Structure formats: C-alpha cells, structure tokens
Amino acid sequence: MRHPQGLMEIACDESGSEGEKLVGGVTSVFAHAGVSFTREEASACVASLREMIRSPALEYKANHLLRRKNRWVLLWFLGPDGPLAGRARVQLVDKRRFLAARVRAEFGAVSGPLELYNDLLRARGPRGALDPLFPAILRAVTQWSGPVSIVHDQQLSLTDARIRQLKKLAPRLRSLTLVDSQHDARVQVADFLAGIARRVAEEELNGRPDREVIELLMPFVVGPGMWPGTWNA
Secondary structure, X not given: OEOOOOOEEEEEEEEOOOXXXXXXXXXXXXXXXXXXXXXXXXXXXXXXXXXXXXXXXXXXXXXXXXXXXXXXHHHHHHOOOOOOOOOEEEEEEEHHHHHHHHHHHHHOOOOOOHHHHHHHHHHHOOOOOOOOHHHHHHHHHHOOOOOEEEEEEOOOOOOHHHHHHHHHHOOOEEEEEEEOHHHOHHHHHHHHHHHHHHHHHHHHHOOOOOHHHHHHHHHHEOOOOOOOOOOOO
C-alpha cells in the first residue's frame, strides 16, 4: 500500500526460519514474503478464506490451504484472479545451497559434512551472520519502488540494534515495525504465501513437484534463483 507521501508499506512474514541453523533442522527451505495490502483488503482476504475453508481454527495458516480438500481455495488464492495478483513477492532459499555458498566463499571448497561448517561459521562470525532473514529483508526493500516501510511478524532476532543496522544498510527502509500476526491481517496474508511457497519448494526438492501450483507461484518468486531449473527468478 502506498501512502500519499509516496511511502510504500509492505507487510512481511517468513516460513522455515531456524536462525543460523541451516542444516539438520526441521526445514530445508527458507521463504520470506511481502504483500502490499491495506488493512481492510487483508481482512477481506482472510474473511474470504475463512468462508471458503470453514475451519474452526482461531488463526489460519498455510497448511489450511495446502490440504487436498481445499485445493480449489489454494488455486484461487495464487491465481490471476486471486487477491495476490500484482501485489506480492516471495523469496526462496535452499538452506544447504545457501550454506555451501558461504563455505566456498570462506574456505574455497566444501570438504566434509556441512553441519560441521555450520557450527564453525556460527562460532567464527558475528551473531546472526548466517541467518537468511536479514538479507531477505534487505532484498525485500529493493523489490518495491520508492521509500519502504515494513510491518513484520515478531522475530526475536529482529532486535532494536539489528533493525537500526538494517536501516543503515538499506537507506530506503524508513521503518521496520514488529507486530503480532494474529492482530494484523496483512501479515497473515504474507504468512500464507511464505508457508505455501516453502512447502511447495521443499516438495520439489524431495522429488514431488506440484507443477500446477509451481506455475501459479512463479510470478511471485523474486530474488536469486533458489537452484538451477524451475525456481530461477
């Protein structure tokens, strides 16, 4: 949503964040999504999803849309006639490839289990240096024109000091405000997109590509290619 003074306000959320633990964790892909919605538009989107899915859950998550019985809702949500068209971005990071690239930059080659390098780089570098969330936020700023204000789901790693550092590194980032996604429908919509994209990308990594959904996701995927092939931006 662009304010009259030209400030673009983006709501962001992530899926698959495990801090600097890039291998051996629960998820193999990190996703970061941003959407440009007013509060009213986002609330209407969430209300539409509730009407379609009819789950008694207090807060809807991506897994509600990914259930087989709700596939028609998923296709609408991502489709050209859905609420996201032209108003959303999502970045995808294969964590193992992300770590391997850092290892090659530091040591010239990868020799041995990545888990050992993960621990070594965490011990050697400044705190948070391996967390894909921070470069994702910096890239998110560049994906929208003009000065940008970000409303982001709460993250313990987004300390006041880290937010000041991000604003210094990205001069167009005017503000970064942390909110509870349960109380901001805009962040809930970003959470849906991030969660869906992560799950679909992980399924493809595991040899179970959902071509129909991948094709619908492709217009939203931005940033460096996650791996050669389907997801290259």
